[in-house]
Amino acid sequence: MVLGFLMMSCIIQAQEDCTNGVDDDNDGLIDLWDTECFCVQSNGTLYFSDFETFDCCPWRYTIPSAPGGIDCLLGMSSATEATSDYFNLCNYIGASSPPNPPLVPFPIPSGDGVVGTITTNQYVEYIGTCLPIELLGGFEYEFSMQVGFHSNTGYMSGSPFVVAIYGTTDCINYPVMNDDCLNTNLDWFQIGTMTVVGNNGEWSYVSGTFTVPFNTAAIAFGGDCTSSSPVTDYHFFDDFMIVGPGNPQMEVDEISAEGDCASGIELSTNQLPGAEYQWYLNGIAIAGGNRIYLSNTARRGRRIQSNDPLKRLMWHQSSLCRRY
Secondary structure, three states: OOEEEEEOOOEEOOOOOOOOOOOOOOOOOOHHHOOOEEOOEOOEEEEEEOOOOEOOOOOOOOOOOOOOOHHHEOOOEEOOOOOOEEEEOOOOOOOOOOOOOOOOOOOOOOOOEEEEEEEOOOOEOEEEEEEEEEEOOOOEEEEEEEEEEOOOOOOEOOOOEEEEEEEEOOHHHOOOOOOOOHHHOOOOEEEEEEEEOOOOOEEEEEEEEEEOOOOEEEEEEEEOHHHOOOOOEEEEEEEEEEEEOOOOOOOOOOOEEEEEOOOEEEEEOOOOOOOOEEEEEOOEEOOOOOOOEEEOHHHOOOOOOOOOHHHOOEEEEOOEEEEO
16 A cells, blocks of 8 residues: 655646546546656656547548647647648558658557658748646756658658757747748747658657757747758657756655554645645545645554555655655
8 A cells, every 4th residue: 555645746648637536538547557647757757749649530631620630639739820740540641642641651659649740941830739847947858759751742751850849938829820930930939959860661769958948838849941941841750758857946855744553643744835735545646635734544553664655755846756
């Protein structure tokens, strides 16, 4: 039996609510047992998407204001009015001739879903999201992804290919209401670029480490429009990940216990400004356990020793997570 404690709860990457004791997405896993609920580790994963979560099976390339394309994807989306595409083995995987994009390169790096974008010197499609936790200005973060190359009679996948990553300080700026290059938008700034080389019909891994200039609430990535050509350049993406530091100014003491076996035990930790709290039992959220303390009177008669699993602590404040 393990009692855990979480501050600001776990990050919800998809449809699972990590704090309600319910299997919301019907995958047989509840709260912290679900892989969609994870804690941000110091110098660990802050964001990850392999484009597996969707609410409809895509059946065509994206058409503005029409269903069946990138609108099916959950979590990430088109960052501008330029219509990036969503592919999934459940139905749509591209085609060998236009107006469809090229066929998805196989094998897919992970899962069944990927996204794709067009890059020219006047029109660029982007994938992005409003982040669950802001990136901190002045800190280094590693961005990585898989990039796929494939062509048909209407599109090519140029190599080398330059991926540009952009950020904005406020989610009110996401998505952008035009289809221009993001480097022309005053609300967005470039975080960095990465160059990837690949062969037709294959995937290549690329990563880069950059210092984020400002606190970043939303991000977007796509081809670097300053290095593109009039040719319709098409590339696929999978396994997008951001890795970086937590907030080094936030500190939490270990869990403490007061009381005895006759009157019951109360577990507590110290309070941080702006933090929210949730206690867990065996990875399942305890109803009403959302304060800095938790009474344990129901377990009278049980000795709590220093190595007792009841004293294990998991907490999360801002972008730092730790287990005791």
